[in-house]
Amino acid sequence: MPDQQVNKMTATNEPHICPNCRARLVFAPDGRGLLCERCGYRQVRERPLPSALELARAQKMLPYAGGMADAQKMSNLRITLRHGIGAVKEKSRDEAFSHLERVVLSGDADDKMRAEAWLWLSQVYTDVADKRECLEQVLSLDPTHGGARRGMAIIDGRLHPDEIVDPNRLRPSQPQEPQPVQAEHFTCPRCSSRMNYTPDGRALRCEFCGHEQALNAAGQPEAMAEFGLGGMEQDFIAGLARASGHMQPVATRLLQCQGCGIEFVLAPATLSLTCPYCNHVYVTETAETREILPPQVLIPFAISADDAKAALRAWFKQQKLSRVRLSPLIGVYLPVWTFDLSGEIQWKGYVRQGEDWVPRAGFGHVLEDDYLLPAMKKPAKHLQQTLADFNLDAFVPYDSRYLADWPAERYQLALADASIAARSKLVQQLRRHPYRLTHGESVRDLTLNTSGLIILSYKLALLPVWLAHYEIESKRYDVCINGQTGQVRGEKQEGAVGKFVSWLKGEL
Numbered sequence: 001m002p003d004q005q006v007n008k009m010t011a012t013n014e015p016h017i018c019p020n021c022r023a024r025l026v027f028a029p030d031g032r033g034l035l036c037e038r039c040g041y042r043q044v045r046e047r048p049l050p051s052a053l054e055l056a057r058a059q060k061m062l063p064y065a066g067g068m069a070d071a072q073k074m075s076n077l078r079i080t081l082r083h084g085i086g087a088v089k090e091k092s093r094d095e096a097f098s099h100l101e102r103v104v105l106s107g108d109a110d111d112k113m114r115a116e117a118w119l120w121l122s123q124v125y126t127d128v129a130d131k132r133e134c135l136e137q138v139l140s141l142d143p144t145h146g147g148a149r150r151g152m153a154i155i156d157g158r159l160h161p162d163e164i165v166d167p168n169r170l171r172p173s174q175p176q177e178p179q180p181v182q183a184e185h186f187t188c189p190r191c192s193s194r195m196n197y198t199p200d201g202r203a204l205r206c207e208f209c210g211h212e213q214a215l216n217a218a219g220q221p222e223a224m225a226e227f228g229l230g231g232m233e234q235d236f237i238a239g240l241a242r243a244s245g246h247m248q249p250v251a252t253r254l255l256q257c258q259g260c261g262i263e264f265v266l267a268p269a270t271l272s273l274t275c276p277y278c279n280h281v282y283v284t285e286t287a288e289t290r291e292i293l294p295p296q297v298l299i300p301f302a303i304s305a306d307d308a309k310a311a312l313r314a315w316f317k318q319q320k321l322s323r324v325r326l327s328p329l330i331g332v333y334l335p336v337w338t339f340d341l342s343g344e345i346q347w348k349g350y351v352r353q354g355e356d357w358v359p360r361a362g363f364g365h366v367l368e369d370d371y372l373l374p375a376m377k378k379p380a381k382h383l384q385q386t387l388a389d390f391n392l393d394a395f396v397p398y399d400s401r402y403l404a405d406w407p408a409e410r411y412q413l414a415l416a417d418a419s420i421a422a423r424s425k426l427v428q429q430l431r432r433h434p435y436r437l438t439h440g441e442s443v444r445d446l447t448l449n450t451s452g453l454i455i456l457s458y459k460l461a462l463l464p465v466w467l468a469h470y471e472i473e474s475k476r477y478d479v480c481i482n483g484q485t486g487q488v489r490g491e492k493q494e495g496a497v498g499k500f501v502s503w504l505k506g507e508l
Contacts, residue, residue: 016034018036018038019041020036020041021036023037025041025043049093049097051127051130052129052134052137053129055105056137059104059114062105062107073106073108077106077113078113080102081113081116083095083099084097084098084099084102084103084117084120085120088100088123096120096124097121100121100124103117104117104118104121111141111142112141114141115138115141115142118137118138119135119138119147119151122134128155131151131155132152132155135152135155139152143452143454144343144451188208188209189213190209191208191211233296233459234296263410293414294398295460295462296460296461297395297396297397297459297460297462298461298463299392299394299395299396299463299483299484300396301331301406301464301483302484303464303466303481303483303484307486308329308481308483309329311487311488312326312481312488314488315490319492321470324470324471324472325470325471326468326470327469327470328468329466329467329468331406331464331465331467332407332465332466332467333402333409333463334375334376334383334408334409334463334465335374335375335408335409335410335411335460335461336373336461336463337413337419337422337458337460338370338371338372338392338458338461339373339418339419339422339458340368340369340370340371340457340458341371341422341426341455341456342367342453342454342456343453343454344364344365344366344453345366345430345437345448345452346361346448346452347362347363347364347446347449349446349447350444350445351444352441357444360443364436364438366430366453370392372388372392373425375411375413375418376409376411376412377412380478380491382478382479382489382490382491385489386480386482386487386489387465389482389485389487389489390482390485391484391485392461394484398462402462406464408462415458415460418458422455423450423455431446463483463484464483464484465481465482465483466480467479467480477492478491
């Protein structure tokens, strides 16, 4: 048989005669055009598609099926859905709509199948309003649907299709040439002494005479964009779809400590660096240019070195520690991710009713704003506690000048990995404290369905911390001071029981 020919039906003198072999045309089995049974010629009948809103209204009029649908009907619907998806990929618009419409308007289709049909219908329509209606129908059936959320980000202009990447095919790239850096020197116009940021991050203050200069004052240098411009909440789905969700896209100076392996982001003016973890001293000529994701926000240092030392002395006194050898205090910005999570979590288990435990099920809504996750791998317990103590309401948009006198540790967890870790951490907390979901009821054998928990947005932030360590009896203990509040947390000297346990382990 010759190759099948498909033409749009046009007005002719002989509309039911094949123009190739002059045979009579018959209606195609799908009723959407005319077909020549001799040579395979086909005329497709053009028809305007109903709007997505009209289709959604028709879906709402469907009677509730109730119960389980017939297995054969479900199998037929799955086949119809596959045909519709295939037609979309082949760009057969009418055929795709015919199949997908059948799934959407079937009373036997479940929510998952209908959501998938609406998602592919969004690619059939060309009008933006129709596309939006289709995606909204998907999200009404499945609020966690990643494909629909990504489609909405494209429609809203938060994501460009060209930015979408396949994370399995990403390869880290080294910048061909280091970006030029320019050192910024903040000097007092009155006495020429050094100026630092005030605790609220809104002005510069002279260390010597106390003169302050507002950031927006006339003559104030513009914010450098070495790490990217500042920003606040970032759309999670858009960020994850881009390479920045899996790799580091902005070139900057990094120095890796050879003693402990930690990498630090360097400001342009930094000439030397002392590692706050192992006290190795480096000249930054060995720094290399690499690509990292720029932070959106930070909290400026509000505690000076003298204040940090005073807080540390008070902590030593409280812990009844004396004659300690203290390393130099080093201020550093530590990276954290914050996520906004929301969703409905279903639970089931056994609750106490009198003397018995009876089965019970329910659901609870979770809403977490700025849920914090350290961006380091396996941070020490006292460091995790310090990062959790910050008041995140003090966030200010990121400005590279904040790093003029301070190094910043590079994040070790990419956005994709951090989002998984944050979600897992939150679920673990809900398992340990299920009262938030069960409205105060004690539950035994708790099971959670967290498929409805989604991440809405994220931020990469820098938090200020003073780090040091002290030695007692030739044993080293790490300590850190919150650069916002001055609170001290650290490892403590072992008591008699701790020493006995260490002796049993062979550590003494």
